Amino acid sequence: MRMGLSLPAVMILGGVVYGQTVAQPRLMEAPTAAPCVVQDEWATPAEKSCYATTPDYAATMAYLKRVEAAAPGEIKIEPFGKTGEGRELDIVVASRDGVFDPAAIHAAKRPVVLVQNSIHAGEMDGKDACLALLRDMVITKSKSALLERAVFVFIPMYNADGHERRSRYNRINQDGPAEMGWRGNGTNLNLNRDYQKADAPETRAFLAMFHQWMPDFFVDDHVTDGADYQYDVTFTMDDGPNVPAGTAKWVDEVATPTLERYVDAHGHLASPTYITLASDNDPAEGLGFNDNPPRFSTGYMILEGRPGMLVELHMLKDYRTRVTGNYEILAGLMELVNRDADKLIALNAAADQDAKTMGSHPLSNVKYPLALSWGGQTTPFLFRGYKYTRELSGVSGAMWVRYTHEPWNVSLPAQTGFKVTAETTPPAAYLIPAQWTQVISVLAAHQVEMTRTTAAWSGVVETYRCNGMVWQGPPFEGRHPTFNGEAQHDAGRFGSCVLVREPLSFPAGSVVVRLNQRLSRVAMAWLEPAAPDSALQWGFFDSIFEQKEYGEAYVLEELAREMMAKDPKLKAEFERKVASDPAFAGSPNARLEFFYERSPWYAANRVGLYPVGRLSSLEGIPVH
Numbered sequence: 175m176r177m178g179l180s181l182p183a184v185m186i187l188g189g190v191v192y193g194q195t196v197a198q199p200r201l202m203e204a205p206t207a208a209p210c211v212v213q214d215e216w217a218t219p220a221e222k223s224c225y226a227t228t229p230d231y232a233a234t235m236a237y238l239k240r241v242e243a244a245a246p247g248e249i250k251i252e253p254f255g256k257t258g259e260g261r262e263l264d265i266v267v268a269s270r271d272g273v274f275d276p277a278a279i280h281a282a283k284r285p286v287v288l289v290q291n292s293i294h295a296g297e298m299d300g301k302d303a304c305l306a307l308l309r310d311m312v313i314t315k316s317k318s319a320l321l322e323r324a325v326f327v328f329i330p331m332y333n334a335d336g337h338e339r340r341s342r343y344n345r346i347n348q349d350g351p352a353e354m355g356w357r358g359n360g361t362n363l364n365l366n367r368d369y370q371k372a373d374a375p376e377t378r379a380f381l382a383m384f385h386q387w388m389p390d391f392f393v394d395d396h397v398t399d400g401a402d403y404q405y406d407v408t409f410t411m412d413d414g415p416n417v418p419a420g421t422a423k424w425v426d427e428v429a430t431p432t433l434e435r436y437v438d439a440h441g442h443l444a445s446p447t448y449i450t451l452a453s454d455n456d457p458a459e460g461l462g463f464n465d466n467p468p469r470f471s472t473g474y475m476i477l478e479g480r481p482g483m484l485v486e487l488h489m490l491k492d493y494r495t496r497v498t499g500n501y502e503i504l505a506g507l508m509e510l511v512n513r514d515a516d517k518l519i520a521l522n523a524a525a526d527q528d529a530k531t532m533g534s535h536p537l538s539n540v541k542y543p544l545a546l547s548w549g550g551q552t553t554p555f556l557f558r559g560y561k562y563t564r565e566l567s568g569v570s571g572a573m574w575v576r577y578t579h580e581p582w583n584v585s586l587p588a589q590t591g592f593k594v595t596a597e598t599t600p601p602a603a604y605l606i607p608a609q610w611t612q613v614i615s616v617l618a619a620h621q622v623e624m625t626r627t628t629a630a631w632s633g634v635v636e637t638y639r640c641n642g643m644v645w646q647g648p649p650f651e652g653r654h655p656t657f658n659g660e661a662q663h664d665a666g667r668f669g670s671c672v673l674v675r676e677p678l679s680f681p682a683g684s685v686v687v688r689l690n691q692r693l694s695r696v697a698m699a700w701l702e703p704a705a706p707d708s709a710l711q712w713g714f715f716d717s718i719f720e721q722k723e724y725g726e727a728y729v730l731e732e733l734a735r736e737m738m739a740k741d742p743k744l745k746a747e748f749e750r751k752v753a754s755d756p757a758f759a760g761s762p763n764a765r766l767e768f769f770y771e772r773s774p775w776y777a778a779n780r781v782g783l784y785p786v787g788r789l790s791s792l793e794g795i796p797v798h
């Protein structure tokens with residue numbers, strides 16, 4: 175069923191099934207009189223409602239437990255943590271031979287696919303698709319071949335607390351189901367901005383489960399925001415310069431075209447890229463740039479060296495079209511992973527090996543990209559949009575885009591070039607002073623290997639001097655980072671961090687993070703200040719930018735006179751500044767601070783001196 179042809183399902187949303195008569199907030203179609211009757215005892219709750227509704231947490235788990243009871247040798251439901259509100263988080267494992275131990279599965283060279291649903295709990299299409307796919311793998315057996323070699327693991331409701339904050343008013347842009355969950359978790363954090371900083375209990379539980387399972391392929395299911403167009407299934411797999419080269423090649427040459435063809439051959443229309451318009455009020459300007467820093471699930475997969483796929487069903491298609499479209503791309507992926515199992519396992523092993531050699535780069539001077547932005551190149555993209563009109567709006571005062579449902583198939587420029595905006599030569603190891611406990615706790619949550627120093631140590635190390643930071647005023651994800659909220663490519667507020675060599679002190683119990691480990695990229699993304707989701711940018715090091723001691727004016731008066739007497743050049747510089755800078759000349763404080771800032775008393779504040787050392791070797795460091 176192609177989109178645009180399936181409007182009757184919208185009408186069902188009027189509530190015929192359950193007799194609801196409350197108007198949808200924005201869908202104008204009249205309710206249909208056609209009743210919905212589904213007899214099949216294994217119909218999923220969404221199918222039973224003819225896709226008018228999605229089951230709540232209890233009904234979802236009840237269905238899954240029925241499937242588990244009917245196919246105990248192939249299904250296992252496993253808790254992996256708790257949400258902030260205390261709900262159990264589960265994965266569902268489908269394994270044809272009843273082996274549910276991840277180590278045994280990997281030893282048998284069977285690829286593991288992990289599918290995450292409902293991270294934005296108003297976007298739960300993937301959950302209902304996974305219920306149907308699971309049923310078809312182990313109950314009806316129409317898809318049992320998909321478990322021939324691969325193991326299918328899915329999280330039905332990752333943001334379970336958001337999932338239960340149900341309302342018909344949660345997603346104004348989205349066409350059904352009748353009620354849906356909320357984007358934020360129990361503390362209103364967006365879990366899909368939390369992968370690197372790991373503030374939420376859900377993220378910490380995910381990281382532990384992820385490392386236990388070490389999936390070979392990761393999927394995160396969503397529903398779009400943004401423009402209107404013909405596609406119902408859109409998806410993106412990262413292939414940028416920080417994706418291991420072999421993986422990027424397989425993603426571009428095999429996985430992406432295979433899934434596009436599969437989805438199109440199964441009654442849907444796929445876009446092999448997530449559609450972001452370069453300009454919101456003129457689709458003709460083309461498609462914008464997609465890059466995922468590690469705050470996002472799929473961006474985090476880059477650091478783990480695993481291919482990740484963002485699936486986004488189009489919000490304006492009806493729920494039946496979206497759930498069945500999500501089903502098809504997952505079925506297509508499972509088919510591909512079974513077919514390319516050996517290749518995929520080898521690519522992941524190569525990525526792990528590559529990550530382990532990161533700490534040897536001080537010798538070879540290899541640069542590792544930390545942050546990317548659009549590089550200015552575009553590639554023609556055959557866009558299947560809808561014709562639209564633009565007119566000046568008396569409401570907004572800006573151009574008003576109105577979409578028709580008439581196809582507009584046109585070649586548009588798509589931004590595809592990458593520019594490296596921050597890079598570094600990886601050190602052999604980082605040394606984090608013991609007192610930065612929250613910074614260390616995040617690395618521990620990521621299961622980065624660390625050792626502790628056995629005695630205090632001081633010495634000259636490579637580190638950064640940072641200045642010019644501007645912190646965002648309104649909160650973003652409960653913090654006030656040095657970047658501008660969602661505009662992750664806005665580097666203007668970051669200021670600069672310059673590599674320096676400085677004497678630093680590290681108490682006993684300081685943390686050594688060697689980069690000869692599989693998670694070397696996770697450590698670099700967290701500890702290199704210029705990386706887009708670094709601890710410094712998220713505010714974990716804010717206190718290093720605070721001046722703690724000040725000079726009293728009558729003390730600085732004396733200091734200024736002494737300094738000018740000793741240093742005629744300094745005196746001349748001061749006089750020039752007074753003559754040329756009226757704001758400076760008019761500020762008694764600034765005139766006195768001029769001298770304090772140039773004195774050893776100010777330097778003792780160490781404002782902006784990054785406390786983490788970059789070591790080129792561990793020689794002399796007291797560590798086992």
Ligand SMILES: [Zn+2]
Nearest residue numbers: 294297396397
């Ligand atoms: Zn989403």
